[in-house]
Amino acid sequence: MTTAPAQAGWRFRQPSVIPGFGLTLGFSLAYLTLIILIPLSGLIWRSAALGWADFWALATDPRTVRALQISFGTAFIAAAVNVLFGTLVAWVLVRYRFPGRRVVDAMVDLPFALPTAVAGIALTTLYAPTGWLGKLLMPLGIKVAYTPLGIVVALVFIGLPFVVRTVQPIMEEIDKEVEEAAATLGASRFQIITRVLLPGLAPAIITGFSLAFARGVGEYGSVIFIAGNLPYKSEIAPLLIVIRLEEYNYPAATAIAAIMLALSFAMLLVINLVQTWSRKRYG
């Protein structure tokens, strides 16, 4: 082994001073295979067994298409709302010292911890036409519970911590001097925020968005309570999968799941590429 046979094969990278590259990489790959790859390839294998024509028929079924639209659409809107208000919450937590700040900070994590069904039931009670908030919104002609709007509300609740927790640490790192420099150069408060602070936060905000979005697409527990689950109107794709399973219609269930998988993967890939690009630029 003194002739360094490793030279002959291909290598990922030069080994660093810290040993164990081979071991850790091997472990990571085995772990990812076991936890993620095998279940997912099982899914693809099952749906591939359908045959192309059958798969296409199931995929273009109007009820499926509509459910997918609702799932991805509401998750997108909810993630966008969370970007706006999550960034604001992070800003308040980072920049201001006020009594009860720690309590608010801890509260942000609640949607992580709370069983999603509990969240769904609580939100439904609040927003139902007879609930506290629903009663107030009813005269304005706004119906939240049992509509796609209700789904958005549930997903906003579920996704908030993702944005806050990704943006917060980056915000804490912002050097106050950078803002001061911008001010001495004549930039107004508004210009400092839009031209200096937000562009610096962009990579973190994109990450927060993609996490909230991914979570929203897959969310089931909280949504089914508030959505009303009317086919073609407020029925989400994960629920449709469960319905198909209960009908013992496994091919349809796997087909929908495979489509969701493909779409999610494609979108996360795009977001990741955007992110790599912005990281490279801003160092």
Add this chain to the structure above:
Amino acid sequence: MEVRVVNVRKEFERFPALHDVSLDIRSGELIALLGPSGSGKTTLLRLIAGLERPTKGAIFFGDEDASQKSIQERNVGFVFQHYALFRHMTVADNIGFGLKVRHRAARPSAQEIRRRAMELLDLVQLTGLEKRYPAQLSGGQRQRVALARAMAIEPKVLLLDEPFGALDAQVRRELRRWLREIHDRTGHTTVFVTHDQEEALELADRVVVMSQGRIEQVGTADDIYDTPNSPFVYSFIGESSSLPVKVENGEVWIADRPIGLQAPHAPSGEAVLHFRPHDVDLLDGCSGCIAGTVAASRRVAGTRRVELEIGGERQRVEIELPVDHPAAQKSRVAFRPRRWKLFPAA
């Protein structure tokens, strides 16, 4: 632009950072604020910039009272120790930022901004790097970009907060010379903060020595070094040694012996004698001199530093000898300061 600081006091949550400071800065002058950390030099600089508001007092730019104006209106160029560049912008965009954020009426065209950025890039000798991002530059280059950015808005005053503090010694010296050149060429009134006396003395037209929120002395490098007006300035600037002494009838005594120094105008009583370690005459015999036992002797570059213990109280002082001087081998050395100053005992 002439800057006048008039009776400024600044408190941070009741803790005074500056006590009643006044300072006149002449137009076109390069002036250094020098002092140890906590002396209030950075606070004074930030007050001039408008990054802090004075608790009391006023700051005038020419005849205008600038303390009533916001940072944005003051039109000052500020350079931070850690550059504070906008890392998502290219070098050219960084430099042009101050022009781009102006109101439409005052804003030059995009081409004009670009031309101006290129011109400044030339001035700071970074031609060709306009498309780089700050992360792709060295520390010295970043600081030059920061200076170009500050100069782009044609500031009334240029303020630099420890501009070379984060750089290594070699780059520091180079940038120091270069800053002097830029100043001579552009003629901006410039104030910079430093804790490095060499930097202050070498670079500035006048040096403001600060300590504990007060200005101790303002003057040229010669004034500050040759005629320090307080024990603090004497010991802070350059090397110095001090000894507790007694003045009686215009003569200086250590313990029970006169040391051969005449101080006809000094009041009798306790005092502290200050002198420079290299500014001493070595003596053979000792009638009227300071004599001490050699406690330590170190070779420092071209000289030898000898630490002496003086008198029964074993006060330690340091003097400098030529490397080959025979006195360095002896166990007792006698000397008399050539130039010295007495300050009343604290």
